Amino acid sequence: MNINVAKTAGFCFGVNRAVDIVYELLDKGEKVCTLGPIIHNMEMVTELEQKGCKAVDRVEDCPADTTIVIRSHGVPMSVMSEIDALGLSCVDATCPFVKKIHNIVKKAGAENIPVLIAGNKSHPEIQGIVGHCCGTCYTFNNNEELLELIKIIPIEKNNDVYIVAQTTFSQKEWKKCLKTVKKVYTKAKIFDTICKATSERQEEADLISGNSDLMIVIGDRHSSNTAKLFDICKGRCPRTYLIETAKELDKDLVSKSRSIGVTAGASTPARIIKEVLDTMSEEIKSSETVNETESFEAMLEESLKNLNTNERVKGVVVSIAPNEVIVDVGRKQSGFIPADELSNDPTAKPEDIVKVGDEVELLIMKTNDVEGTIMLSKRRVDAQKGWEELKALAESDEILTGKVASVVKGGVIVIFNDNRVFIPASQATASRDDSLEDLVGQEVQFKLIEVSQRGRMRRIVGSIRAVLREQRAAQRAAFWDTCEVGKHYKGVVKSITSYGAFVDLGGVFGMIHISELSWTHIKNPSEVVNIGDEVDVYIKDINEETKKISLGYKDPDANPWEILRRDFPVDTVVDAKIVGITTFGAFANVIPGIDGLIHISQIANKRIDKPEDILTVGETVKAKIIAIDFDKKRVSLSIRALLPVEEAPKAEPVAEETVASTEDEVVASTETPVVEEAPAVEEAPAVEEAPAVEEAPAVEEAPAVEEAPAAEEAPKAEEAAEE
Numbered sequence: 001m002n003i004n005v006a007k008t009a010g011f012c013f014g015v016n017r018a019v020d021i022v023y024e025l026l027d028k029g030e031k032v033c034t035l036g037p038i039i040h041n042m043e044m045v046t047e048l049e050q051k052g053c054k055a056v057d058r059v060e061d062c063p064a065d066t067t068i069v070i071r072s073h074g075v076p077m078s079v080m081s082e083i084d085a086l087g088l089s090c091v092d093a094t095c096p097f098v099k100k101i102h103n104i105v106k107k108a109g110a111e112n113i114p115v116l117i118a119g120n121k122s123h124p125e126i127q128g129i130v131g132h133c134c135g136t137c138y139t140f141n142n143n144e145e146l147l148e149l150i151k152i153i154p155i156e157k158n159n160d161v162y163i164v165a166q167t168t169f170s171q172k173e174w175k176k177c178l179k180t181v182k183k184v185y186t187k188a189k190i191f192d193t194i195c196k197a198t199s200e201r202q203e204e205a206d207l208i209s210g211n212s213d214l215m216i217v218i219g220d221r222h223s224s225n226t227a228k229l230f231d232i233c234k235g236r237c238p239r240t241y242l243i244e245t246a247k248e249l250d251k252d253l254v255s256k257s258r259s260i261g262v263t264a265g266a267s268t269p270a271r272i273i274k275e276v277l278d279t280m281s282e283e284i285k286s287s288e289t290v291n292e293t294e295s296f297e298a299m300l301e302e303s304l305k306n307l308n309t310n311e312r313v314k315g316v317v318v319s320i321a322p323n324e325v326i327v328d329v330g331r332k333q334s335g336f337i338p339a340d341e342l343s344n345d346p347t348a349k350p351e352d353i354v355k356v357g358d359e360v361e362l363l364i365m366k367t368n369d370v371e372g373t374i375m376l377s378k379r380r381v382d383a384q385k386g387w388e389e390l391k392a393l394a395e396s397d398e399i400l401t402g403k404v405a406s407v408v409k410g411g412v413i414v415i416f417n418d419n420r421v422f423i424p425a426s427q428a429t430a431s432r433d434d435s436l437e438d439l440v441g442q443e444v445q446f447k448l449i450e451v452s453q454r455g456r457m458r459r460i461v462g463s464i465r466a467v468l469r470e471q472r473a474a475q476r477a478a479f480w481d482t483c484e485v486g487k488h489y490k491g492v493v494k495s496i497t498s499y500g501a502f503v504d505l506g507g508v509f510g511m512i513h514i515s516e517l518s519w520t521h522i523k524n525p526s527e528v529v530n531i532g533d534e535v536d537v538y539i540k541d542i543n544e545e546t547k548k549i550s551l552g553y554k555d556p557d558a559n560p561w562e563i564l565r566r567d568f569p570v571d572t573v574v575d576a577k578i579v580g581i582t583t584f585g586a587f588a589n590v591i592p593g594i595d596g597l598i599h600i601s602q603i604a605n606k607r608i609d610k611p612e613d614i615l616t617v618g619e620t621v622k623a624k625i626i627a628i629d630f631d632k633k634r635v636s637l638s639i640r641a642l643l644p645v646e647e648a649p650k651a652e653p654v655a656e657e658t659v660a661s662t663e664d665e666v667v668a669s670t671e672t673p674v675v676e677e678a679p680a681v682e683e684a685p686a687v688e689e690a691p692a693v694e695e696a697p698a699v700e701e702a703p704a705v706e707e708a709p710a711a712e713e714a715p716k717a718e719e720a721a722e723e
C-alpha cells in the first residue's frame, strides 16, 4: 500500500486569510456577515454560522450592527459603493492576487483598452473582476469559446487589448488561449494572473494522480478550484473521486487499491482532510496485515506532518518575564520563548506581544530532554505566515503600513507582518536631505519593490518614496482641478532665493516674489520667512502652460496706506525721519513703508537756497501732513506750517539830524520806503493769511514730487542718502 498526500492540499493563503479575519472579528464579539459563504465548504460555513457569522446574498440583507467581510473572491465596485452608501462597517478580505486583477482591468478601462477575461462568468471572482472594469470586457471559459468570441467582438487585430485570467483558471487551457490571442492580436498585453497556489496545486495533483491507481480529491462541489483539480486528476487517473467529507469515502475502493493519491481544494479545512485520512487508515487496518498497517500509519503520520507544517505546535502562555515567556505546549517538557524569539521588532516588549492565557502558534527550536525544556520561537512562525502574505502583497502593488525599527547601513528597517523590510536610504524619504533617524519609531506607508528568496536568504525591499510620490501626484492632480486666482492656501516654505520664497501648497510649488513678502523694502526674503514656516498665501496668478503659480502673501491689515488713511489724516503732526535730500526738497519717513516729501518751500518759514542748509539725513523733524494722494501714493509734508511766522524786519528809525545832515543823506532816507516794500515783509502776510495747505500747490507743482510717485520708489532716496 502506497499513499501520497499532496503537500499543497488544503487552505490557500487567500482563503486562510479571509477565514482568519472572520474568526478574529467573531473572537472580538462582533456580529459578522459575509456576502456569500466565506469559503466553499458547507461544514465550515455551518460552524461559522453557529458562532455568529451569517452568509447573505445582498448588502441590504446585512443588519446595521454587523461587519461585512468581503470574501477572498472580491466583489464588483458597485457593491463597495453600496456598502459605503449604507454606512455599513466593512472589512475587505479580497485576496491580494484577485485585487491585482481588479487593478489591471481598472487601468485598462481608464485607458479605453478592451479586456479579455478567461474564466467562468458565473463565478463570483469573475463577476467581481468584470465589476471593476469601467471599459469594455469580454469573458470566455476556454479556447473554443475564445475562438467564437474573436469572430464577433469589434476589436481590430492591431488594437491594444489586455488579457487576464481567473486566479483558478486551468494552466493548460490558459496556454491554449494565449496561443490564440497572440496569433490574432499583435498588440495583446498578457497578464498571467493565475494564482501560483492554484498552479502549484494543479501541478502536484497532476503528478500524484499520474502515479496513483486511486485518486481522492477532497473539497466542496461548488468550489471552482476543487472542480479543476478533479478534472486534472481524472484526466490522469480514471479512478478519481471527488468527496466532500470522510462519509463519502468508498472504503471498498480504498482496500482494493495499491497506490492512493490524495489532494484537496483551496477551501478544504485541514480537519476534513485528516478525517478522510483517518477513515482510510481504519479501513486499511481492518483489511491488511499488521506490518502493512504499521507502515501505512507511518506514512500517514508523515503526510499529516507535512499537512500541519513541520515542528509547529500550539501553546498557551503561562507567564511573562522580561527575558522570556513560559508556554504550556501540552508536553511533559516546559516550553519557553526567549524574548528575542517573540518578535522581529526589537522595540516591542513581551507584555505588548502576548498576554497570559493567549494561545500562540510556535516553532520548536530545541528540545533539551535532560533539562526537560523546549525552546520555542513565535517570531519565526509569524514571519513565515507574514512571508506568504508578503509574497502575495508584492504582486498586488498595495500600500502597506509598518513601523520603522532601526537605521542600518544604507537605509532603514521596517517591521511588517513580523518580517524585516529593508528600505534603501534613496527610497526612505521624499528628499535625500531628510534625516533617516527621524523615521525611527514612526508608522510609515510603503510599497514592496522586491520579495525574493535564494536558498534560505530572503530579500524584502520596500519603498516609502514610491508612496510619497503617488500621494504627491494625487495631491497635484487635486490641486490643479480646484485652484483659482484669489484662492487662499496654507503652505510650507521649502526654499528661499534672493528673489523670493518657494512654498509647497501640497504637491505643487508656488513662489512669493520678494516684493510680495513685505509692505516695506526688504533686501532678502529671509527677513520675513524661513524654511519650514507655515504661511497663509493666496494665488495671484496662474500660468497654465508653464504650471507656474505666483503667490500673494502681504497681510492687507498691515498695508501702510490703510494705516495712514485710518490713523494719520491730513493735519496730523508726525515725527518724520529725513531719509533723503534732493534739490527740490527732502524725503521723510512718515510711518514704516511711506515716505513723504517736504518741498523746499515747506522746510522753513523763510526762503532757503538748499534743503541741506536746514536738514540732514537721519535727523527726525516734526512735520505736518498737508496733503495725501492715495491714488498716486503721495504724501506732502510741511515743517513750515508748524513754524511761527517770521516777522518782517522793521525799518530802522531815521535820526532827524541824519536826515538833515547832507543832501545825499536825505536821498538815502527817502529811499527808506523801499524797506517797506521789501519782499520779506510782503510775503509774511501771505504766510499768515493763507493756510499752509493752500500754499501747498508749490509742492504739488514741484516736478520733484511728480518724479517721486510711490512709496516703492522711496528706497532710491534712501540709497541716495546712503551715498
Ligand code: SF4
Pocket: 012, 013, 014, 015, 072, 073, 095, 096, 097, 098, 167, 168, 195, 196, 197, 198, 266
Ligand atoms: S487567488 Fe490564490 S491565494 Fe488567493 S484565494 Fe484564490 S487560490 Fe487562494
